[in-house]
Amino acid sequence: MGRIKQGLDYFPLNTDFMHDRVVRRVMKREGDSAFTILLYTLSYLYSGEGYYIHVDDDFYDELSDQLFCTDNDNVRQVLRLFVEYGFFDSSLYERYGILTSADIQRQFLFVTKRRSRRHISPDYCLLPDEENVHPTLPDAVAETADIVTQTPDTVTESPDTVTKSTLLKRKEKERKENILPNPPLP
Incomplete structure (x- = not known):
């Protein structure tokens, strides 16, 4: 405890x-x-x-x-x-x-x-x-618990959004880097 x-x-x-x-x-x-x-x-x-x-x-x-x-x-x-x-x-x-x-x-x-x-x-x-x-009153405890519960959800969503955005940018950058201006001769 x-x-x-x-x-x-x-x-x-x-x-x-x-x-x-x-x-x-x-x-x-x-x-x-x-x-x-x-x-x-x-x-x-x-x-x-x-x-x-x-x-x-x-x-x-x-x-x-x-x-x-x-x-x-x-x-x-x-x-x-x-x-x-x-x-x-x-x-x-x-x-x-x-x-x-x-x-x-x-x-x-x-x-x-x-x-x-x-x-x-x-x-x-x-x-x-x-x-x-x-x-110690039930209303005050419930109110506090709601606020605390809502905060982690918001925080959890933000990193996912940032991560997806970052991954998309990285993939696009890699795709641009892999394009060669003059392909090699066979």
């Missing part, structure tokens, strides 16, 4: 990410290490559950061990500032001790749109109901 993938293999990062007002404010206040702490946190977040990460003393220890000249208190302070300035949702941070945001959840749903199982816990969900499609 196949393994059910929880998190993501990659996460997109906008090219203007460093120009985000919140990121600049925290970096100005806490230094350049704030950017590194944020990138590490996002990597853990997307690779773990995919749309949130539980932060506790163990998480702060692990993160600070991977960074030079950064201790637990500095990591905790930087992440609190990102929560305070609205990069992460403050209510879920206070209630459950997790870091997430509506943008992160939206990105998770977008990247996992072809998965048969992509569920955001109702307790942690920050998206409106129309954005948070629950694939």
